[in-house]
């Protein structure tokens with residue numbers, strides 16, 4: 113069966129104050145049916161741009177320069193206003209980072225749920241949906257205004273809204289980042305369970321590598337507006353083949369050994385003013401050679417994943433040696 117989402121050679125530009133910035137530079141991504149795919153990368157790598165491009169929910173200053181995006185075989189790039197509305201309403205569900213800004217502060221939850229479900233749902237139907245999102249006093253929640261709920265409860269309301277029309281794809285942008293650390297895992301579990309019950313796919317945009325290692329089937333690592341490594345979560349996160357993925361893991365909180373400090377990634381991510389002609393990571397890369405500054409690496413299969421690095425075999429071999437030494 114074909115992939116649910118296919119993004120090919122996508123170039124998106126932002127027209128800012130006097131300068132053009134590329135948000136995506138020939139990005140490629142597929143989301144399989146029923147899978148959970150996490151997109152990771154530093155701030156500015158292009159996660160939001162690629163995630164929001166799936167529903168063409170980009171700000172007005174964004175332009176799709178070239179490339180294709182299809183969801184369930186339908187072109188998102190060429191869709192007219194009505195087709196787009198239908199796609200967003202019937203096939204996509206969104207969970208954003210901050211539930212308090214996603215909810216309307218002036219409206220009780222019941223009315224907001226009615227809008228999300230569509231038609232004239234009964235109170236029982238709304239209560240059942242809230243209960244599925246593990247809100248055990250749905251009557252009280254329905255009567256409440258958003259500010260009367262805790263952050264975790266508000267995010268569960270957003271999750272209930274996101275799955276209300278049984279979407280084929282849930283796009284979750286840092287779904288637990290604004291929540292208390294103690295409830296993040298539980299909210300993620302609810303989201304994952306509802307995704308599974310609905311047979312939907314999910315794309316999670318996140319900085320939290322530990323969270324996604326537990327909840328994503330595959331991981332796409334973005335850098336400089338491209339997916340530079342993509343594969344099964346365990347493969348990519350335990351034995352990275354791109355030097356940037358390796359650096360991202362070494363810099364991730366929770367990965368420090370006792371008495372050791374995290375290794376920050378030196379330098380800053382690029383701000384792209386045009387299509388890259390070389391490896392965008394080259395100025396920060398510890399193993400860069402002249403070839404990296406002269407030729408842009410294209411995506412290719414290496415050690416059971418797809419990676420854009422001229423020296424991916426070398427990185428993969430080094431990381432699997434380290435992994436073996438650690439498990440011996």
Ligand SMILES: Nc1ncnc2c1ncn2[C@@H]1O[C@H](COP(=O)(O)OP(=O)(O)OP(=O)(O)O)[C@@H](O)[C@H]1O
Pocket residue numbers: 126127128133134135136153154155156157158159160161162171173382383384
């Ligand atoms: N509205 C905008 N106007 C101009 N440039 C933008 C705009 N939105 C994003 N960009 C630029 O596009 C590039 C990709 O940004 P994007 O927001 O997609 O990254 P991100 O990985 O989602 O970052 P974050 O984790 O901070 O959300 C960056 O260089 C960013 O500065």
